Amino acid sequence: MKIVNIDAKEEDLREINLKNVESIICAAVSPFEQELGGLKGINDLNLLQTIPIKLRDNGDDENEEGVIDLLGAYYPRTTKRDPRIELFVSSIKDSVNGNVQQFKWLFTKVLIHEFSHALFDINNYRKTDFIYARINYCSEYGRWREESMANALALRVIKEYGDTDFYEYAKSFMLSQPPEYALGVLMEDFSSLDYKRYIDSKERGVNNDLKQIWLKYVKNGNPTPNLLKKWNVVFWGEYAYYFKENYYSSVRNLVPSTGKLVVDIVMDKLNKFENEHGRKMTEAEFTDAFPNNIEIETVTKWVNVPHIQCAYEFDSRPIYEYKIELKDGICYLASLKWNNDNLHKFLGKNRYAYGFTEYQNY
Numbered sequence: 001m002k003i004v005n006i007d008a009k010e011e012d013l014r015e016i017n018l019k020n021v022e023s024i025i026c027a028a029v030s031p032f033e034q035e036l037g038g039l040k041g042i043n044d045l046n047l048l049q050t051i052p053i054k055l056r057d058n059g060d061d062e063n064e065e066g067v068i069d070l071l072g073a074y075y076p077r078t079t080k081r082d083p084r085i086e087l088f089v090s091s092i093k094d095s096v097n098g099n100v101q102q103f104k105w106l107f108t109k110v111l112i113h114e115f116s117h118a119l120f121d122i123n124n125y126r127k128t129d130f131i132y133a134r135i136n137y138c139s140e141y142g143r144w145r146e147e148s149m150a151n152a153l154a155l156r157v158i159k160e161y162g163d164t165d166f167y168e169y170a171k172s173f174m175l176s177q178p179p180e181y182a183l184g185v186l187m188e189d190f191s192s193l194d195y196k197r198y199i200d201s202k203e204r205g206v207n208n209d210l211k212q213i214w215l216k217y218v219k220n221g222n223p224t225p226n227l228l229k230k231w232n233v234v235f236w237g238e239y240a241y242y243f244k245e246n247y248y249s250s251v252r253n254l255v256p257s258t259g260k261l262v263v264d265i266v267m268d269k270l271n272k273f274e275n276e277h278g279r280k281m282t283e284a285e286f287t288d289a290f291p292n293n294i295e296i297e298t299v300t301k302w303v304n305v306p307h308i309q310c311a312y313e314f315d316s317r318p319i320y321e322y323k324i325e326l327k328d329g330i331c332y333l334a335s336l337k338w339n340n341d342n343l344h345k346f347l348g349k350n351r352y353a354y355g356f357t358e359y360q361n362y
């Protein structure tokens with residue numbers, strides 16, 4: 001790790017005890033970097049070793065484009081300069097009232113946070129054709145997404161390092177930060193797959209309406225870890241759907257989680273029918289209700305079908321199986337098979353009939 005002191009006073013450097021900080025960061029970041037590297041093929045990049053880290057007294061007003069926090073900054077590559085991380089040493093020092101232990105912790109926390117920005121920008125890191133727009137950091141959505149994710153990753157890395165006092169300090173510090181940073185504490189158990197999805201969604205783009213709905217949710221909706229994770233998947237999918245207070249996501253060439261949407265629509269229709277007619281549908285009525293576009297095979301008539309709802313792939317085709325109950329109390333194992341084209345056709349055709357909303361992310 002190469003740390004260059006730009007204008008911090010020498011005594012500041014001595015107090016940092018860089019060797020100590022470096023070993024904390026390497027021990028904490030390495031396992032995660034390997035995990036994420038395995039997914040993205042970036043393990044050879046060795047971000048930790050190559051990105052320059054510069055120390056400054058305070059942030060300056062160069063008016064450069066970058067991710068500029070109160071205590072540090074990440075500057076992505078441009079045509080004019082290489083990417084770099086800066087840490088504002090005096091600002092960090094002012095935040096801990098001279099407490100040396102807390103200074104080390106906060107310095108390390110800020111450094112990992114800035115590393116996280118660099119990692120999320122991995123697709124631009126080595127490129128010479130710099131595309132700043134993709135960071136979208138200047139928008140409110142961009143700032144909330146990026147800062148919460150960077151803090152989430154920093155907290156996870158610190159947690160894995162295993163020093164409980166450090167972890168508790170980092171957590172309470174994050175909770176004292178502005179809300180877009182504090183949000184990250186709720187995402188501390190995000191996995192490398194969640195981060196990969198975030199990086200992908202930055203690259204591909206997110207539907208503007210979804211951005212606004214998410215912002216409203218995280219700002220006023222008492223966000224929960226599970227729903228935040230779900231939102232991450234919704235942003236990642238090519239299509240997102242909203243039906244009966246649930247969001248669904250579909251991604252090309254993968255068993256779509258929209259299988260669940262189809263099942264929920266089918267169940268909704270079955271329930272409505274039962275409420276209106278006082279009885280369950282017959283097999284013929286069921287086949288009438290869902291013809292052709294989606295191949296629904298009521299293949300098995302079982303007396304005791306266990307509660308089944310599972311998705312898998314057979315012969316390169318996604319299959320969704322679930323249990324339905326038709327007239328006379330007979331249970332069927334319904335098997336939905338589709339490809340993405342006829343799934344999309346089915347959803348497009350039924351959008352108004354079933355009252356769900358479709359969003360396209362990219």
Ligand SMILES: [Zn+2]
Pocket residue numbers: 067068069113117146147150
């Ligand atoms: Zn930041």
